[in-house]
Amino acid sequence: xxxxxxxxxxxxxxxxxxxxxxxxxxxxxxxxxxxxxxxxxxxxxxxxxxxxxxxxxxxxxxxxxxxxxxxxxxxxxxxxxxxxxxxxxx
Numbered sequence: 001x002x003x004x005x006x007x008x009x010x011x012x013x014x015x016x017x018x019x020x021x022x023x024x025x026x027x028x029x030x031x032x033x034x035x036x037x038x039x040x041x042x043x044x045x046x047x048x049x050x051x052x053x054x055x056x057x058x059x060x061x062x063x064x065x066x067x068x069x070x071x072x073x074x075x076x077x078x079x080x081x082x083x084x085x086x087x088x089x090x
Contacts, residue, residue: 011041016050026051031058 032038045051
């Protein structure tokens with residue numbers, strides 16, 4: 001069961017807003033998570049001709065979150081330095 005914020009209408013509204021942004025081109029591939037409302041919303045957009053029929057949807061669990069996975073090593077480095085003072089800088 002989907003929550004009220006992750007239903008087909010909300011997904012369609014999100015994609016429509018993202019696709020109509022003036023600086024975006026029509027995507028070749030859309031990577032989304034395993035939410036079942038995304039394929040239905042994308043199919044509706046393809047039927048309404050708001051999205052190209054050649055656009056591929058790729059559903060993976062983690063690939064849509066590359067930025068969040070990329071900064072985890074930076075968080076480890078900064079967390080170590082946050083509480084420890086170097087004796088050379090005191």
